Amino acid sequence: MNNIYNQFEIFLATVIILMPIMKKYSQFITIDIIRRKINQYTNWNILMIIMNSAIYNFFSIDNHLISRFIAINSFQIMSLFHLFLLYDRAILFCLMDDANPILLKHKIFSAISKTNLVRFEYFVVNIIVHILPVYYYKDYLVLKDDINLFQYLIMFKFMWVLNIFGDFNITSIYVPTFEGCNVKLINLVFIIDYISYKLINYFL
Numbered sequence: 001m002n003n004i005y006n007q008f009e010i011f012l013a014t015v016i017i018l019m020p021i022m023k024k025y026s027q028f029i030t031i032d033i034i035r036r037k038i039n040q041y042t043n044w045n046i047l048m049i050i051m052n053s054a055i056y057n058f059f060s061i062d063n064h065l066i067s068r069f070i071a072i073n074s075f076q077i078m079s080l081f082h083l084f085l086l087y088d089r090a091i092l093f094c095l096m097d098d099a100n101p102i103l104l105k106h107k108i109f110s111a112i113s114k115t116n117l118v119r120f121e122y123f124v125v126n127i128i129v130h131i132l133p134v135y136y137y138k139d140y141l142v143l144k145d146d147i148n149l150f151q152y153l154i155m156f157k158f159m160w161v162l163n164i165f166g167d168f169n170i171t172s173i174y175v176p177t178f179e180g181c182n183v184k185l186i187n188l189v190f191i192i193d194y195i196s197y198k199l200i201n202y203f204l
Helices: 003-028 032-038 040-057 064-087 089-093 114-136 150-162 182-202
Strands: none
Touching: 003 032, 003 040, 003 064, 003 089, 003 150, 040 064, 040 089, 040 150, 064 114, 064 150, 150 182
């Protein structure tokens, strides 16, 4: 158990160490939307999935604590995304006028409006980065915790906020035009994460 726990902490520490490095070098990316996407929390979760897969395939290490952490984190990301989408779809699509869909480059899609293409691409990306990680790690959602992972989930989020932003202005890489209170948004995320974590463990 100690070895599994140590591997888990080393894994999290490695990802956290990469955060300020990524933040530093992402400043050299001239395309604004790519620079913002790289630092978004969902993409850090994707990075953890890739790292965990590499650890398993190259070192044959199947650490259930790492997988359960990713499973719960993925579930919370999916829940938060769709809750915000239900609350106000405009939050997601407010930058749509400035977006250039990849499909627009192909003549076969030229008859389709730019707005519909962007919406379709958002739909596909939503499945890939929000839904599939939960499906892939679904078996780890029903495992009982060897330790209380909630404190690690919250710590990881706050380390992301600290290293990527240095303050609570998290909407600067999501919706730069958002004028609401970021502190209240952080508190809301904390509450939703706490409730979702308790519900997951309650139904085990």
